[in-house]
Amino acid sequence: MTQSPFHGGTAVITGAGSGLGASMVERFAAAGMNILALDIDGASAEDTAQKVRKDGGQAVAMRVDVANADELAAAARLAADRFGGCSVLCANVGVQQFGAIERLTEQDWQWVIDVNVMGVIRTVAAFLPLIRETSGERRIAITSSSGALMPGVRMAAYTASKYAVTGYSETLRMELAEEGIGVSTVFPAGMITRHLESSIKARPAELGPSELRQEDIEAMMASRDMDTTSHVATADHATRHLLADLAANERFIVTHGEYRQQLTDYCDAILRAHDRGQES
Numbered sequence: 001m002t003q004s005p006f007h008g009g010t011a012v013i014t015g016a017g018s019g020l021g022a023s024m025v026e027r028f029a030a031a032g033m034n035i036l037a038l039d040i041d042g043a044s045a046e047d048t049a050q051k052v053r054k055d056g057g058q059a060v061a062m063r064v065d066v067a068n069a070d071e072l073a074a075a076a077r078l079a080a081d082r083f084g085g086c087s088v089l090c091a092n093v094g095v096q097q098f099g100a101i102e103r104l105t106e107q108d109w110q111w112v113i114d115v116n117v118m119g120v121i122r123t124v125a126a127f128l129p130l131i132r133e134t135s136g137e138r139r140i141a142i143t144s145s146s147g148a149l150m151p152g153v154r155m156a157a158y159t160a161s162k163y164a165v166t167g168y169s170e171t172l173r174m175e176l177a178e179e180g181i182g183v184s185t186v187f188p189a190g191m192i193t194r195h196l197e198s199s200i201k202a203r204p205a206e207l208g209p210s211e212l213r214q215e216d217i218e219a220m221m222a223s224r225d226m227d228t229t230s231h232v233a234t235a236d237h238a239t240r241h242l243l244a245d246l247a248a249n250e251r252f253i254v255t256h257g258e259y260r261q262q263l264t265d266y267c268d269a270i271l272r273a274h275d276r277g278q279e280s
């Protein structure tokens, strides 16, 4: 088996305590990378790191809230002190708040945008200087969502946040290309993770409780005409091509889910609008 181009490097993953982030950790550790596992739930980040150490790998965990730039700066110092660099950064944290547009509160919007958009921006800002100092292959993976390719009802704040990080990630890719730092946008479809539960837990108390109605989830699924058998998978399945895609510096990483028809309709609608714009 050929050695991974990331072997011996360091991977930093936010949201590493659960789901997609924890699975990313497993993949990077299996490729011989040192791991810095970050999560607002420090105990779950520690569990993830312990699993890596049990298998003979190098991993450190730290409790970090991506809403806090100082905590992210401390994490970047830890990566530098402990491992001497950062070759792969996964800005992976995202929280979900379902709700019809008229029910989403100012606090709901504030929280989702602060974590899903500003959290990604803060994470990259904290680690980019260290990534620049690191030799070898360097990559940044930004977790968006299939919701940014195939929007549905009752999750406007989440969908808007994932469109925003997609735009940020696309720009970052262009701006870092000359330096040889690859940037990929990851579009997971539905995954069997703790997303809803951990989102509720991570929401700051001062913003009030997070409302979760089953009817919103059902309406969202129906509006996207999803084939749930292909659209929902384990996080382990979703990361199966991650390292190969990052090594190839793929612009987009669609982890799973079959929604070619919805994508075709979406692209066709934009192209038709473009072509109408050419008419006199």
Ligand SMILES: NC(=O)c1ccc[n+]([C@@H]2O[C@H](COP(=O)([O-])OP(=O)(O)OC[C@H]3O[C@@H](n4cnc5c(N)ncnc54)[C@H](O)[C@@H]3O)[C@@H](O)[C@H]2O)c1
Pocket (backbone or CB within 6 Å): 014, 015, 016, 017, 018, 019, 020, 021, 038, 039, 040, 041, 044, 064, 065, 066, 067, 092, 093, 094, 095, 115, 119, 143, 144, 145, 146, 147, 187, 188, 189, 190, 191, 192, 193, 194, 195, 196, 198, 199, 202, 235
């Ligand atoms: N689960 C899905 O169906 C799905 C679908 C598409 C995209 N995604 C995206 O995938 C990413 C990972 O989600 P997941 O499904 O693995 O969820 P998860 O809840 O299993 O894992 C997310 C982790 O992020 C942590 N977290 C939450 N707020 C944080 C904060 N402020 N600072 C630091 N850590 C914080 C949680 O404690 C949790 O451990 C998210 O960006 C999510 O939006 C998930």
